Amino acid sequence: MALDLAAKTRPDAPPASSLLQRRRLLFAVLAAALAVELLREQIGGGGLPEPVPLRLVVPSPAAEPVGPLRLRALEPIDVPMPADTLAAHASSLVVQPGGEGLLAAWFAGSRESAPDVRIVASRFDPAATKWSAPQTLVDRDSLARLLGFGVRRIGNPVLWIDGRGRLHLFVVATGLGGWAASRVVHLRVLEPGASSIDAGTPVEARVLPLSPLWGISMMVRGAPAPTVGGGALLPLHFEIGIDVPMLLEISEDGAPLQVSRITNRTNSRQPSIVALGPQQMLAFLRDDGEPRGYVQRARSMDAGRHWEDLPAMELNNPDSALAALRLPDGSLVLAINPDEHDRRRLVLMRSTDGVQWREEAVLDDAPNTSDLGAPKYRGLTEYSYPTLALSGNELHVSYTLHRRLIRHRRFVLEPAGP
Incomplete structure (x- = not known):
């Protein structure tokens, strides 16, 4: 006789699908908490003495106090693409040693996720105000050869130059499954002072041990924050069922030292971190909350090493990446999509206290007559995934244009005047 499961269910009980979703969520929360704790043990070494105090690199104070600065916008530049690029x-972005230009990388x-996706890079020459022809850094085949096992897809590159001037590339890669099964691969140029990955440059590659489950479900996006001693703090996040933003302390060689969880929320990811002082930091986070998302903070x-959640900002976040940076006058800038539901507008917000924000500049807006001729990926209108970098007296912003191009915006920092 078959069991009558329906007869065993209370009339007011939630649907089986709802119960299953709750169980999956509970499992995901427990799995994420366990992963973070095991990762702390795995990287930090359980039972070891408290690590030495960590200090962040912050801009040295100028000989003369820096007064309020204004941002003067320059003409946008589209970064050259490899031939036949459809997406x-x-x-x-990373500033090269000595402030001699920028290096940009993208996929x-x-x-997205296609077998032909590769990580490419281009250099910006500030004297010529021109980007170089794109160069392939790595694709799935070359990455597989470096690692010694198969790679199915790659994406989300993050550049970093360590205290000795060597280039590091962190990239998301999967073997099987989708992005939830991704791992973070670290590529390090072995030549001292080498800040490029050219043909023949010796490179070391390894999967970072970022979860007890073979390092899966870990991703990177935000720029690292440098630390005293040549290392950095690398933002990353875990995502199986829920989102867990974290911060990984790495040595000058890129070796993982210690990990911390940034927030207790389970719907925030892709942290962008800002050093306000040798010990004080802010994290701004993408929010995939429903029905409406806002920029989250910690x-x-x-x-x-330890974090405190702050109230959500009164700024929309339509489940989209953001970027934050501190200017020499102490003010903060935040590149975001400010609309409630889409990425058709990208702006630069600014604050002097981190609480009150105003719109400083519109980076791109649809419809925008300046890009009417720009190709679009599958007809998509989108300005998204901004990255910020400060070089000399210029603020640089790069972002995705219609999922087809990378656009570069520059702002000259000038005294605001009386």
């Missing part, structure tokens, strides 16, 4: 996304191919007073 481009997720750019990362390009026929579509604060640390011990260089990222």
